[in-house]
Amino acid sequence: MTLLALTLAAPGLKIDWTGLTLYNTIISLSAGAGLLLVVALGRQLLASGRTVTPDGWALAFGAIGLVLLITGLHMSLAWPLVGGGFPQNNIIFGEPAVIFGVVLLAASLYLWKRGAGINASDRIVHTVRVTAPISVLVFGVGLACLGIAAAGWKYTIFAAPAEEPIAGLFAEWPVVETSFVSGAYLLVGIGAILFPFALRRPSGRTVQVVGVAWGLAGLAYFLFGALAYFTHIGLIMNTK
Structure with a gap:
């Protein structure tokens, strides 16, 4: 995935990297890890008799939330952080990173100060009561993710230039990478929208749907973010 949703995919493309700041490598990797850990913690909480540390x-x-908050906040406030006519990337990557980072930091603080409650005999009921208020924000983020996914497909804003290794192989078919990234946002959105309803029946099928959606999206972000460390370095070397 590249923040440079360029139509300038002609051979010999040159980019002025002094005007571009890219955080989607570390944001994608961290967001993927965060989603996977949220799903893993949920599984532990639902497992009868399983002790949580x-x-x-x-x-x-806390570690993941801090990374997302710092990078996402800079990306959101420094408008536009990404020069060259791509201010939409501040919204697409920066703002979701801020929200997820703050939520993870809040969860970290709660687990540090009041975490003993998640091992009580009524821990499911307790967790639902604690989590219910933040589910309103999670639901809103889900709607936002659906909007990002729709914009990605409409404007093919996630397409990579030919100069980017691996992803650039699909430069002639921009819908390929666009569908991958938009699909990940769609999964996050579906899980987030269903989250408040899953809290009403923690043992129901809706919880499983949320877990699968966030698990698949987390794995996609995690692996794609790791791969981007190679592809973005290659893009810089090929266009500087």
Whole structure:
């Protein structure tokens, strides 16, 4: 995935990298790890008799949340952070990173200070009551993710130039990479929209749908973010 949703995919493309700041490598990797950990914690909470170690989860959520908040906040406030006529990337990547980062940091603080409650006999009921208020924001983020996914397909804004390794192989078919990235946002959106309803019946099928949607999206972001460390370095070397 590249922030440079360029139609300038002709051979010999040159980019002035002094006017471009890219965070989607670390944002994608961190967001993917965060989604996977949220799903993993949910599975542990639903497993009868499974003891959860809150300190470990607090550390993990805190570390990931801090990375997402710092990079996402800079991307959201420095308008446009990405020069060259691509200010939409501040919205697409920066703002969701801020929200997810803040939610993870809030969860980290709660688990650090009040985490003992998640091992109580009524931990499912307790967790639902604690999580219910934030589900309103999660639902709103889900709607936003659907909007990002729709914009991605309409404007093919996730297409990579031919100079980018691997992803550039599909430069002639911009819908390929666009569908991959928009599809990941769609999965996050579906899970987020269903999240408040899943809290009403923690043992129901809706919880499973949320887990599958966020698990698949998290895996996609995690692997794609890791791959982007190679593809973006290659893009820089091929266009500087």
